[in-house]
Amino acid sequence: xxxxxxxxxxxxxxxxxxxxxxxxxxxxxxxxxxxxxxxxxxxxxxxxxxxxxxxxxxxxxxxxxxxxxxxxxxxxxxxxxxxxxxxxxxxxxxxxxxxxxxxxxxxxxxxxxxxxxxxxxxxxxxxxxxxxxxxxxxxxxxxxxxxxxxxxxxxxxxxxxxxxxxxxxxxxxxxxxxxxxxxxxxxxxxxxxxxxxxxxxxxxxxxxxxxxxxxxxxxxxxxxxxxxxxxxxxxxxxxxxxxxxxxxxxxxxxxxxxxxxxxxxxxxxxxxxxxxxxxxxxxxxxxx
Amino acid sequence: xxxxxxxxxxxxxxxxxxxxxxxxxxxxxxxxxxxxxxxxxxxxxxxxxxxxxxxxxxxxxxxxxxxxxxxxxxxxxxxxxxxxxxxxxxxxxxxxxxxxxxxxxxxxxxxxxxxxxxxxxxxxxxxxxxxxxxxxxxxxxxxxxxxxxxxxxxxxxxxxxxxxxxxxxxxxxxxxxxxxxxxxxxxxxxxxxxxxxxxxxxxxxxxxxxxxxxxxxxxxxxxxxxxxxxxxxxxxxxxxxxxxxxxxxxxxxxxxxx
Numbered sequence: 272x273x274x275x276x277x278x279x280x281x282x283x284x285x286x287x288x289x290x291x292x293x294x295x296x297x298x299x300x301x302x303x304x305x306x307x308x309x310x311x312x313x314x315x316x317x318x319x320x321x322x323x324x325x326x327x328x329x330x331x332x333x334x335x336x337x338x339x340x341x342x343x344x345x346x347x348x349x350x351x352x353x354x355x356x357x358x359x360x361x362x363x364x365x366x367x368x369x370x371x372x373x374x375x376x377x378x379x380x381x382x383x384x385x386x387x388x389x390x391x392x393x394x395x396x397x398x399x400x401x402x403x404x405x406x407x408x409x410x411x412x413x414x415x416x417x418x419x420x421x422x423x424x425x426x427x428x429x430x431x432x433x434x435x436x437x438x439x440x441x442x443x444x445x446x447x448x449x450x451x452x453x454x455x456x457x458x459x460x461x462x463x464x465x466x467x468x469x470x471x472x473x474x475x476x477x478x479x480x481x482x483x484x485x486x487x488x489x490x491x492x493x494x495x496x497x498x499x500x501x502x503x504x505x506x507x508x509x510x511x512x513x514x515x516x517x518x519x520x521x522x523x524x525x526x527x528x529x530x531x532x533x534x535x536x537x538x539x540x541x542x543x544x545x546x547x548x549x550x551x552x553x554x555x556x557x558x559x
Numbered sequence: 560x561x562x563x564x565x566x567x568x569x570x571x572x573x574x575x576x577x578x579x580x581x582x583x584x585x586x587x588x589x590x591x592x593x594x595x596x597x598x599x600x601x602x603x604x605x606x607x608x609x610x611x612x613x614x615x616x617x618x619x620x621x622x623x624x625x626x627x628x629x630x631x632x633x634x635x636x637x638x639x640x641x642x643x644x645x646x647x648x649x650x651x652x653x654x655x656x657x658x659x660x661x662x663x664x665x666x667x668x669x670x671x672x673x674x675x676x677x678x679x680x681x682x683x684x685x686x687x688x689x690x691x692x693x694x695x696x697x698x699x700x701x702x703x704x705x706x707x708x709x710x711x712x713x714x715x716x717x718x719x720x721x722x723x724x725x726x727x728x729x730x731x732x733x734x735x736x737x738x739x740x741x742x743x744x745x746x747x748x749x750x751x752x753x754x755x756x757x758x759x760x761x762x763x764x765x766x767x768x769x770x771x772x773x774x775x776x777x778x779x780x781x782x783x784x785x786x787x788x789x790x791x792x793x794x795x796x797x798x799x800x801x802x803x804x805x806x807x808x809x810x811x812x813x814x815x816x817x
Contacts, residue, residue, distance in 0.1 A: 305580040305581075306580050306584065306703035308577065308578045309579075309580040309706060309710070310578075310702060311578045311677055312678075312680035313678060313681060315684050318684070319684060319687050319702050319703050322687060322691070323703045326697070326699055337694060340696060341691060341696075344696065345691060355585060356584075356586060356590075401762065403590075404590075405625075405627050405762045406762065412594060412620060416617055417790065421610070422603075423613070424609060427600040427613060427616070428600075430594065430596065431591055431597060434591060435587065438586055468802065471802070471805070472798040472801070473763075476795065477759070478763060479773075481756050481760065482775060482778075483777065483785075483787070483790045484776075485752065485753060485756050485773070485776075485777060486777045486779075486780035487780050488752045489750060490749035491750060492746075516781040520777055523757075523773070526753040526754065526757045527760060530754070530757040530761065532767075537635075537754050540754050541663075541754055548743050548747035548750065552742060557746050559742050
């Protein structure tokens with residue numbers, strides 16, 4: 272697999288940048304990473320950030336040729352939207368195709384660039400959203416939450432270090448790979464089975480960690496005391512002797528059933544919980 | 560709350576908002592200091608009580624842990640929820656249940672700010688087109704920097720003003736609350752983490768059978784009282800067994816036959 276990746280840029284007619292300097296790639300990478308959502312808007316979304324990125328490398332692609340520069344920038348006056356960080360491979364590919372075109376690759380037409388760009392942004396938005404804010408971030412956050420049950424600083428510090436140590440090298444790899452491989456780069460990510468395996472492993476870890484953090488943070492205290500003459504039975508103690516935090520686990524199953532199986536919205540579920548809290552408090556079934 | 564504290568909250572709140580470019584875009588911003596757990600650390604440092612800041616940040620974090628914002632649609636906005644909700648609850652000396660109670664309406668206010676911004680910024684999009692047309696390419700490249708003004712105004716000033724002027728009001732309000740309301744809010748707040756976690760389960764729990772993994776994690780804490788590092792190591796082990804079990808390499812089938 273690794274060898275395939277290295278060979279692709281050479282062997283392909285759709286290949287990306289061959290002569291573009293590392294400084295120019297780094298400048299474009301920084302432009303994208305910093306400004307991708309800076310002027311978010313209804314019409315073009317991340318489009319203006321692509322124009323900024325291309326404008327900042329225009330002298331590297333078409334030195335002194337104002338007309339060609341203008342034509343290139345006008346080509347990107349269109350809608351663009353993807354997940355900005357794992358999807359940063361798409362702007363990388365765009366730059367790679369533009370550089371290939373500027374270097375005289377006749378296979379790459381203006382229509383080709385825009386059709387590849389449009390074809391890739393959707394899939395990478397989906398993959399990026401499900402892997403980054405949908406998997407990696409919540410798992411790292413769950414681990415961090417588990418480290419700070421009493422407000423310890425270790426949790427947030429762990430999250431900051433772990434997240435940036437993963438994401439900064441990874442985004443640079445994806446972006447610069449996109450630049451070098453051009454339109455071929457997408458195949459690696461979209462076709463390879465690696466993504467499914469990594470996702471499954473992350474889901475397994477996530478499920479275990481989320482179960483652990485639920486037990487740590489969620490509370491559902493039964494306050495019911497059954498009294499008959501001298502005898503008083505604390506229901507919570509009995510439940511806890513069967514299984515610690517059993518009420519929380521049952522509540523978790525109920526919430527799962529409502530939200531995952533019955534597709535209840537968060538707001539509706541929260542409303543039900545508020546009703547449960549009010550009724551439970553006044554009937555003394557629930558305690559603080 | 561002093562004016563300087565409100566100013567610092569507003570500054571960091573803006574830097575941690577979804578469209579802020581200053582901290583490597585969303586990498587250091589929205590996805591790092593914009594996560595309520597990390598926001599709580601910074602807010603705590605500004606207000607002089609890191610521990611309480613993190614406890615409140617953790618509470619809000621759990622509610623929004625499964626939040627994904629696909630294609631600019633915002634189901635909820637954690638920015639105002641964290642950068643206004645946590646400080647106000649802290650200065651009022653209230654518990655995390657009040658930070659949560661403030662978070663929900665503030666999050667709706669934040670969604671409003673997002674949609675307002677997406678409409679206002681259309682001006683900058685057309686300005687950029689005109690600059691390219693006129694051959695002023697450097698000015699066109701500066702549009703994402705200049706256009707950040709919309710996001711700055713919509714984040715910095717609400718956080719500054721609501722924190723600075725709202726502190727006394729919220730303190731009085733919390734003080735006037737009958738004990739029953741606080742108790743009920745606490746019972747309610749103790750259930751809320753489950754909502755956030757089940758939003759996340761929608762994405763990571765593909766089959767009902769996988770709930771057993773959730774239960775395993777639950778038992779690690781409720782029965783075995785394990786720490787987080789130990790739990791992660793065990794989770795990695797389970798993920799490895801799962802990987803070996805599902806990949807059909809000759810080695811694993813041999814082992815299975817033994």
